[in-house]
Amino acid sequence: MKELEERIQSEGTVKAGNVLKVDAFLNHQCDVRLFDRMGAAWAEHFAGKHITKILTIEASGIGIACCAAQHFDNVPVVFAKKAQSINLDGEQYSTTVYSFTKQKEFPVIVSKKYLNPGDHVLLIDDFLANGKALRGLIDLCKAAGATVEGIGIAVEKGFQGGGDALRAEGYDVDSLAIVESMDPETGRIEFR
Ligand SMILES: O=P(O)(O)OC[C@H]1O[C@H](OP(=O)(O)OP(=O)(O)O)[C@H](O)[C@@H]1O
């Protein structure tokens, strides 16, 4: 998606440790018009698929998934929670995921009420790096007997390999911008 690549080039900064900072529009301050156009791009890519639910993960995927849902007949958006809460009752599907930015393991939990065997799920997230978050969401879908129809990602860091491993397993991963290389010294960002 050219618009997203241009925003990354103009507003993104490259940090040490393979971190691309795009918090001016993607995952701190949120450009909802951009999110809406990202949703339209995924709707075009996944047009042939019957999607009954969008699943994402706290925190940064939530806003993007909600904007995208409007392009998928307003299907429900479910987000996996990264902490137990008194607000989480009843039976749950749960796994653990290593968080890229927080550098620690989190539980990842969805109530059994909101993920069902008949669901055809589109996974949405802001970033795909090593693929840990998506592996967690896929595990939850497998536990529920739900079908993963596709994966929509805003920014994939292709050099970290998570996306290509999922594609090799047959998942339809649509990343709107794939960063092939980035250099914290020069700030240079190249796309696939
Ligand atoms: O492919 P991976 O290596 O799993 O990296 C991608 C994940 O990392 C971020 O989550 P993180 O927990 O770092 O931050 P967030 O709470 O802002 O979503 C991002 O939102 C993705 O969920």
Ligand SMILES: O=c1[nH]c(=O)c2nc[nH]c2[nH]1
């Ligand atoms: O803001 C972010 N920048 C990143 O490089 C990244 N990788 C995973 N998750 C991420 N979030």
